[in-house]
Amino acid sequence: MRCNNCGVELEDDMQICPLCKTPVSDALTVPASSMPGADIHSLLTPERMTHPQKKFTWEIVSLILLCSAITTLLVNFIINKSITWSEYPVEICCIIFCYISLFAFSDQSRFVKMMLGLILSSFCIVILDAITTGIQWSIVFGIPLLVISNVVTGGLIFAYRKARYKGINLIAYTFLGAALLCLFIEGLLSVYQHHVLRFNWSIIVAACVLPVVIVLLFVHFRLKRGRSLEKTFHV
Structure with missing residues (x-):
């Protein structure tokens, strides 16, 4: 159902509208399918x-x-x-x-x-x-970097397609993929330049990104409203 005051889609267990703070009742809500924006998912999904x-x-x-x-x-x-x-x-x-x-x-x-x-x-x-x-550098660094980039990108595409709820978990997966790519890039650079596997700045990047990923996944799996980007940001 949707709020009759602002049109935001509401969860079944919500007592007030999270956007306009209007109390939820039968008189103030209408089914989502009857609202003008009911087909918002199809509008947000680009056509081929x-x-x-x-x-x-x-x-x-x-x-x-x-x-x-x-x-x-x-x-x-x-x-x-x-x-x-x-x-x-x-x-x-x-x-x-x-x-x-x-x-x-x-x-x-x-x-x-x-x-x-x-x-x-x-x-x-x-x-x-x-x-x-x-x-x-093309054989030692360029081609391995291309392979790793394809693997990370393919993994993200697979995760996006298999995700049951496409919410802020997609943002978490993207951050995680970027952190992994940074680790691989520095690893390849160190092997190419110094002939030894060494990590410096990429460890800092991964350490900063990991808490963000954990928080986003926690919000996604713990809160129902976090499972849809449209509902989370009131689109």
């Missing part, structure tokens, strides 16, 4: 993009990536008279291009798209690394 929309979005993003890569290369070459640091942002642009192209035009499953994106992205960074400074 059509093929022309995907193509148009792909063209815009590709143009932005191309302009960014060219600008970065020119600035680097003008300042340093050679291609040095611009190699990394250009490779990031190539990785993004590989993934958006697959997700825009491929009809395969999401898992297959991510695997193909991993293969194409790995090929791109090896080629660019070989062209610029020779194959140095």
Whole structure:
């Protein structure tokens, strides 16, 4: 049911409206299905993009990536008279291009798209690394980082899809995934640069994120109103 005063969806055991503090009674509430905003979940859930929309979005993003890569290369070459640091942002642009192209035009499953994106992205960074400074960091650091990023992203997607209640637990999962990614990044960097596994700043990040994750999951599983983002934030 919903509050007849402000339209907020109410739990069955609520005595007053949490937003406007109006007492809940039969006279002041109406079924949620009869309110104008009853179909809010369908409104908040985006529809699948059509093929022309995907193509148009792909063209815009590709143009932005191309302009960014060219600008970065020119600035680097003008300042340093050679291609040095611009190699990394250009490779990031190539990785993004590989993934958006697959997700825009491929009809395969999401898992297959991510695997193909991993293969194409790995090929791109090896080629660019070989062209610029020779194959140095792409094999030892670049490809392992791509694999780990795909695993973390795939795990988050799986958790989102399998979550029975899509509430603030999704925020907790995202924080947890980001903390794990930070740990893996520093671990790979330490092995690549110092040939030893060492953690410094990523431990601090994980230690700061872990209490937040615990609190969010506690609120989600303890309080009913925390199980829906729409109800939690009165959308």
